[in-house]
């Protein structure tokens with residue numbers, strides 16, 4: 001997407017003239033990689049002979065060592081405090097929950113030297129001083145490699161694990177988040193905390209020295225307007241869902257504008273979208289692999305279960321090879337207070353729209369869900385050289401600062417990326433030949449907070 005109104009001040013940067021993001025923004029021309037070890041999810045193939053254990057130490061150790069061999073900036077853990085639920089029971093296909101991030105990252109810190117260790121932790125159910133102290137501990141023990149991915153967590157079933165219980169309104173969650181992060185930062189900086197706000201009543205004082213990088217890096221994941229403003233005010237890096245070039249360009253422009261409005265530098269907030277890689281020696285092989293992969297990821301059972309999240313009712317009588325269900329959704333069972341199925345639309349509208357799309361393409365339930373869930377959105381599919389060229393274009397445009405890769409195979413899903421793609425990115429001059437330093441802030445090029 002090309003801006004038609006902004007003067008092209010980025011034209012001096014190599015290759016950037018075609019996609020000036022914003023007059024105040026200068027592309028770095030390079031990319032970073034992170035690995036997003038998601039745990040329970042819809043994309044990991046766990047039924048292949050080479051599929052490893054999702055919670056075994058060996059799986060984490062193999063992945064983190066491979067990522068560090070590939071000069072990855074960060075090893076990233078998502079947080080899911082409870083298995084996903086549907087109609088009051090865990091999803092049948094969710095085979096494993098996620099181990100506690102900080103315990104796991106502390107262990108991984110002992111077998112790595114350079115890679116950043118990012119813990120996703122929510123501000124809705126933790127307590128700020130307690131979490132700040134634990135993150136600071138990880139930062140100290142790892143020699144300044146810790147980061148916190150701040151999320152607010154949007155479903156009621158997670159809430160039921162905690163004393164507050166159930167669902168918390170969206171805006172209220174972000175009020176929590178802002179107050180929470182402010183308290184945590186004061187704690188890290190050794191400043192007295194005398195906070196008597198809407199949600200916290202805390203008097204405290206930091207108790208640990210600063211780490212080699214000062215304090216943990218702040219990531220943020222959440223892309224509503226409120227979430228974007230929160231990130232523009234506070235985050236170092238956003239973990240976004242916009243991996244296609246147009247979507248990433250638009251998102252960057254928006255974040256640059258919000259950062260300026262918040263009084264920060266236009267490039268103060270780095271952006272790393274999530275991404276999936278389907279690579280092979282040639283483009284044709286990679287295309288075949290994509291078809292095969294989607295079949296592995298989404299079978300008939302997964303397809304029907306996916307639709308049930310949005311219809312809010314039992315659809316097991318519908319044939320996965322037949323058309324989308326012609327029954328109305330049961331909104332009261334499936335609204336946002338239960339799960340995350342309705343983040344982006346209302347049940348009636350959404351299911352009607354989906355039926356229209358499926359009918360127009362003559363798609364069955366299975367075909368529709370394979371396209372919806374997978375398709376090629378956010379996926380980098382192709383021969384090693386093709387994908388390296390495509391990433392070099394992203395770097396030149398400056399739409400993103402890096403990508404967070406979700407491997408579809410654990411634990412060997414990064415091997416081809418590190419062995420075949422990384423060297424090609426290095427040859428193209430868009431990827432670091434080695435770690436700049438031992439702290440995450442050094443490797444991401446972030447300043448140490450005062």
Ligand SMILES: Cc1cc2nc3c(=O)[nH]c(=O)nc-3n(C[C@H](O)[C@H](O)[C@H](O)COP(=O)(O)O)c2cc1C
Pocket residue numbers: 077078079080120122151152153154170221222223224225226227228239240241274
């Ligand atoms: C790319 C991305 C990754 C996320 N990862 C997690 C996660 O691991 N755990 C979690 O509880 N929430 C996660 N979230 C959800 C956020 O917690 C947030 O609740 C949700 O996106 C709603 O905020 P929003 O309306 O601002 O987007 C993620 C969101 C995004 C966009």
